Amino acid sequence: MINFNVGIQGYTFLQELNQALQEIGIQRRVRLIFGSPKAQELYRELKRKYLFVYPEIPICAFIAKEQVEHLFSEDWHFSYFLTARVDFVVCEPDGKPKFAVEYQGGYHESAEQRKKDRFKKLVLNEVGLPLIEISSRDIQNLDEFF
Secondary structure (H helix, E strand, O other), rough: OOOEEEOOOOEOOOHHHHHHHHHHHHHHHOOOOOOOOOOOOOHHOOOOOOOOOOEEEEEEOOHHHEEEEEEOHHHHHHHHHHHOOEEEEEEEOOEEEEEEEOOOOHHHHHHHHHHHHHHHHHHHHOOOEEEEEOOOOOOHHHHHHO
């Protein structure tokens, strides 16, 4: 995969090796949007039912701070509002959010994450946006939810 006595330094990589090394570099710099295969499966199911499904959307992208800032009673609330995401937002054709979906994998079991999830749910409820929580066993029966 290496040609010796070619190029300035006395060797060059063959094109295939060079491409493979670039792909490895890209893989190290980016990560998958979906946190798990189950979340990816949920996305596919949502896309079968709804045309406008967007993954990993920050809640501050579709909720104005002014609508919910009265809920910021603890120090961490504002910064969490700016960084919190919902797993999926299902929208109307004009881009208006219709409802949000959270995949409740193992990540949501810690006490700290449950506290954040309660606040996220409170914020979404305040603006009248339904939040549908789906577990791994629920993925098989999504017709019950949508």
